[in-house]
Amino acid sequence: MELELDTTAAGDGVIRIVGRLTMVSAKQFTAAVDGRLADGTARVVVDLDRTTFMDSSGLGALVSALKRCRQAGGDLRIAAAPEQVLSVLRLTNLDRVLRPRDTVEGAFDVA
Amino acid sequence: MSPDEPVAGVEPRRRELDCAAEPAALERVHELIDELWRDDDTAPALRMRFELAVVEIVTNVVEHSRALPDGRSRVQLVAGREGPRAYATVVDDGRVVPFDPTESAMPGVEAERGRGLALIRTVCDEFTYRRLPDGNEWTIACVDA
Numbered sequence: 001m002e003l004e005l006d007t008t009a010a011g012d013g014v015i016r017i018v019g020r021l022t023m024v025s026a027k028q029f030t031a032a033v034d035g036r037l038a039d040g041t042a043r044v045v046v047d048l049d050r051t052t053f054m055d056s057s058g059l060g061a062l063v064s065a066l067k068r069c070r071q072a073g074g075d076l077r078i079a080a081a082p083e084q085v086l087s088v089l090r091l092t093n094l095d096r097v098l099r100p101r102d103t104v105e106g107a108f109d110v111a
Numbered sequence: 112m113s114p115d116e117p118v119a120g121v122e123p124r125r126r127e128l129d130c131a132a133e134p135a136a137l138e139r140v141h142e143l144i145d146e147l148w149r150d151d152d153t154a155p156a157l158r159m160r161f162e163l164a165v166v167e168i169v170t171n172v173v174e175h176s177r178a179l180p181d182g183r184s185r186v187q188l189v190a191g192r193e194g195p196r197a198y199a200t201v202v203d204d205g206r207v208v209p210f211d212p213t214e215s216a217m218p219g220v221e222a223e224r225g226r227g228l229a230l231i232r233t234v235c236d237e238f239t240y241r242r243l244p245d246g247n248e249w250t251i252a253c254v255d256a
Contacts, residue, residue: 056226
């Protein structure tokens, strides 16, 4: 897995996950979220457009990141999730707390 | 058909893996499943369920097996496809699983752990676990709907 960092036009942090988010890569993702929080960016969009696979370890890392962004006064949104990721979110009922957004730029448009 | 021709999706395919139970094993698992679906774009939903279940089992083995003196263990995987069915057997030489993994419930949305076994239950049509004399054996099967 590789991570790409970006910023939306509105100034929100973007973390793009390229490849698989599993036990192997969860720590790297967590470190990237911590990095954004340390920089004062607590509104984070996770761009999943190029995420080829996610499992329960990956989901756990997302839930943990969501909590930490909220504790810092921000929020975490997920965007452009492919079918495999959407499927895992639905199976675990996590689509209720990590509601999939269509686009990165619009991820913070509605509450 | 010559031996060099790709095997059609409906033809039985079987692959094996035997490696140290460490995170790198996960990459090998994905490669093995890639091979089971090589040159075959049928049954993508089956692949999705099957790949998730196998990865969850091997992750569990890697995280919890502690049999060898250096703290590591081995994991063996046999996986295959036959008709609409994808099956796998995972054997490790790790410690006793202190509960019945086939009875795991899905934790609440706040949980950061504990979804793996519940996911296997959800996506597989068959899921068995048994303690071996010196390890654990997990079997799963997913059947294309």
